[in-house]
Amino acid sequence: MxxxxxxxxxxxxxxxxxxxxxxxxxxxxxxxxxxxxxxxxxxxxxxxxxxxxxxxxxxxxxxxxxxxxxxxxxxxxxxxxxxxxxxxxxxxxxxxxxxxxxxxxxxxxxxxxxxxxxxxxxxxxxxxxxxxxxxxxxxxxxxxxxxxxxxxxxxxxxxxxxxxxxxxxxxxxxxxxxxxxxxPSDEYLVPLDKADVVRSGKDVTILTYSRMRHHVLQAVKGIEAQGFDPEVIDLISLKPIDYDTIGASIRKTHRVIIVEECMRTGGIAAEIIASINDRFFDELDAPVMRLSSQDIPTPYNGRLESLTIVQPKQIVEAVEKMMMAQV
Amino acid sequence: MVQERTLPTFQAISAKLDKQEGLRLYEDMVLGRYFEDKCAEMYYRGKMFGFVHLYNGQEAVSTGVIKSMRSDDYVCSTYRDHVHALSAGVSANAVMAELFGKETGCSKGRGGSMHMFSKEHNLLGGFAFIGEGIPVALGAAFQSRYRRDALGDTSADQVTAAFFGDGTTNNGQFFECLNMAVLWKLPILFVVENNKWAIGMAHERASSQTEIYRKASVFGMPGYEVDGMDVLAVREVAQAAVARARAGEGPTLIECLTYRFRGHSLADPDELRSQAEKDEWQARDPLVRLEAYLIEQNLADDAELKAIKKRLEAHIEDAVKFAESSPEPSPDELHRYIFAED
Missing domain, CATH: 3.40.50.970 (Thiamin diphosphate (ThDP)-binding fold, Pyr/PP domains)
Structure with missing residues (x-):
């Protein structure tokens, strides 16, 4: 090592x-x-x-x-x-x-x-x-x-x-x-087409990738504090998407939140939501929710920039909202 | 009609050409001409579709350059690619079947008129957008140099020819690739088929410097202007450029002054080119010219040439039959070839 x-x-x-x-x-x-x-x-x-x-x-x-x-x-x-x-x-x-x-x-x-x-x-x-x-x-x-x-x-x-x-x-x-x-000091490969289950949980599936993985993991503490047990999946492959891993998770949690850094319109989440509806609609207990960047050119100003992308606090709130909406 | 450029003079008598080589060039040009005539017929009869760009009039360029290369050299073409494919050795059957959209086509019916590919013949494509083939050709040339100089493979002396038109020489990729080719001394020929028209845009209305071969000099590259209606003239310049590239001395730009005898594509009403201009170039038909030369030099007689024409006519009829009787791609294979197969 x-x-x-x-x-x-x-x-x-x-x-x-x-x-x-x-x-x-x-x-x-x-x-x-x-x-x-x-x-x-x-x-x-x-x-x-x-x-x-x-x-x-x-x-x-x-x-x-x-x-x-x-x-x-x-x-x-x-x-x-x-x-x-x-x-x-x-x-x-x-x-x-x-x-x-x-x-x-x-x-x-x-x-x-x-x-x-x-x-x-x-x-x-x-x-x-x-x-x-x-x-x-x-x-x-x-x-x-x-x-x-x-x-x-x-x-x-x-x-x-x-x-x-x-x-x-x-x-x-x-x-x-x-x-x-x-x-590891020994050689290893990571397959291109497999999503990574970063944290196992039973209440809600959070799909994410790249830097947002770390935002989600920061949010996990807050989510746990609310008493929820999230499953965090790093998509790794954005094309093709690993729907086997996603499907297995949805069958367990029945709820999905997607956290992405790309813009909302025509984003990665937009595609995944459509495919989840095609494949796993019957498994869902709530509409899939997405947290995306704003549909704007990224502004230079630091405060505006941080408002453009998703922050950990919003992820905690989204989970809370989704879990509270259930009957 | 603007004043025509004076074509560079070439003493055909100086060409070292024996009978076998003379007939090889002749056959390739006749094949190209007859193939394209047949395409026009088949297009109007509803056998082929989409945009079909014919090469009539420019045969001396394809034949003069590609027949100066080896079969393991690389050829990169444009959307006007049928005849380049034929010169590179792709069979008339495979090109015709591609145009008919059949599974037996050289791109398995997935490419069409503008996307002829054959790995077996080192034909890199078939590129429909202006200029995009030039970087791809540059990559093939880089690969030859890489194998020779980074991997020490002394047999890696393949040369690449990139064909493109006058319109492309105002595109950034043309200049970018000229720069890199000289920078890295790549074994590549940039072959400009200056047929004076980019669809309806006359060359002198698009280019501030109309003499394209001069653009090589600012990159420190040799640039030649050649009568693109004379296969022997093209051949002589191409042979020197190929030898230069093969010897590791770098790229050459060759501007072939030529003309297309038909519209830009079979969908082009061809309303802008004057009859006087068309007549002037028609009188320089490269096929007629080579025929006259072969007879004049006693390399062939009229009967021999007629026999070749008859044979190739039948060859192309066979290609049509082959294309017509070939199967369509299977709907089960709609998604095949998206990714590499093991």
Whole structure:
């Protein structure tokens, strides 16, 4: 066991996979000499050289498209989005090329690539640097979308993503890079498609992901103090969603609250609620509730920013409201 | 009609061409021409659908470039991709069946006219949006260099050709990729098929500098202007560029001055191009030109060329029969190919 910061857990994952498979390479802005904007690739340029840790010009759509071409021809690129928001510039390459091309080509090509980097609302970074692109990309066929939330799952998930044969959008959170955790010294993988039951409980299922996992866990104390026993599930995979784990929980609790950092309209919760209604409606004792960010560009002002995203107190209140409404 | 650019002169007599090579080029061009004529017929007869962009008039570019490459090199095309696919070795059956939306098509009926793919032939696509194929091609070229220089595979000397039109050269991806190709000395040919029109937008109305080959120089890349209606001229420039790329000396931009003999797509009323312009370019038909050259140089006689045409006509009739008699994709496989299969 070694205490490891989340960004170092990611670096270990990249390093181990590059050591294991010589077709794995990293490209993006400032990944080489600079070591990555959050130091996820620190030291790898020196270790693997300029082609395997490729510093690119600031040309998001072209270097993302280039990664698609490299993946089609047998390499395994890891694209670092310096900030995931910048990858809006590569929306076409991620959606039309990485996501859809395997299907459009009738299975001629598959595209084993990872697109990773920091997303989410940070501390007063302004609207453009505070994006939650998982909501925008969830409708694209052919993509897998994963959000890590702890050093342990960050490392194991990234290793699995690099080995996957499909394009994986891998979301880190800008405020979680310095989380610390003891990691196993032996190699491990975390599956991309399994939700993580973080806390077992019987009264209400709380579904969440990324940084909101930690907000929910903060709220758990307050929820317990109210006398309720929540089950907390970190979705991990945002596409496809692990409805097996969710279904098993709903059969136990019959109540669901979804806590997300993306905006309410067209968000991850919107999709999950629709699917829960399709699959588990008869199991529900109450309408599914969602706590989402406000439908606004994230404001710079600190107070307004904190009002934009969900706070732990609101989660406690939501559970209380849902539990009190029952007869 | 604007004043035509003076086509660069090329002394065809200087081309080193034996009979076998001459007929190989000729066959590829006839195949492309007849295939596209048949597509028009089938489209109007309701056998193929969607947007269908034909290549008539531009055959010298596809043949001149792709036939200067090896079968393990990579080709990346646009929405006007049938003939690039044929030159790259994809069978007429597989391309025709794709256009008919059949399971036997090269993209299993999932792609259609603008999305021809064949991994077997290193055909990277078939890209419908302007410019998006260029970065993908750049990735294939990067892969060759990566294998050679990062993995030490000395056999990794494959070259990639990216085809695109004059309209694309005003798109950012064109400039971004020229920059990166030179930066990393990638083995790639940027082949501009300047047919003067981006649907209804005349090149000189869209481009402040109409001589596209000059744009290479600001990146320190060689840029050539070539008569795109002369397969031997295209071939000569392409061969030099391929050799350069293969030797690890980096990319080349080739601007082929050419013309499409039909509208942008079969849905285009083609109202903006003047008859005088069309006539002027029709008189430069690259197929007629190669025919004349082969006969003049005693590389083939009229009867031989007629026999080739007859054979290819029958070959394309067979492709239509193959496409028509092929099965549709199974509804059970609607969701297949979304993700990679083991």
């Amino acid at each position: 070694a205490e490891t910061l989340l960004f170092n857990a990611l670096r270990e994952a990249v390093d181990e996979e590059m050591g294991r498979d010589e077709t794995v390479f990293v490209l993006g802005e400032d990944v080489g000499h600079y070591g990555g904007s959050y130091k996820v690739t620190k030291g790898l340029y020196e270790k693997y050289g300029p082609l395997r840790v490729l510093d690119t010009p600031i040309a998001e759509n072209s270097f993302t498209g280039m990664a698609v071409g490299a993946a089609m021809t047998g390499l395994r690129p890891i694209v670092e989005g310096m900030n995931m928001g910048f990858l809006l510039l590569a929306f076409n390459q991620i959606a039309n090329n990485a996501g859809m091309l395997p299907y459009t080509s009738g299975g001629n090509y598959h595209i084993p690539m990872v697109i990773r980097g920091p997303g989410g609302v940070g501390r007063q970074l302004g609207a453009e640097h505070s994006q939650r692109l998982e909501a925008y990309f969830q409708a694209v066929p052919g993509l897998k979308i994963v959000a890590c939330s702890t050093p342990y799952n960050a490392k194991g998930l990234l290793k699995s993503a690099i080995r996957d044969k499909n394009p994986v959008l891998f979301f880190e959170h800008v405020l979680l890079y310095n989380l610390k955790e003891d990691l």
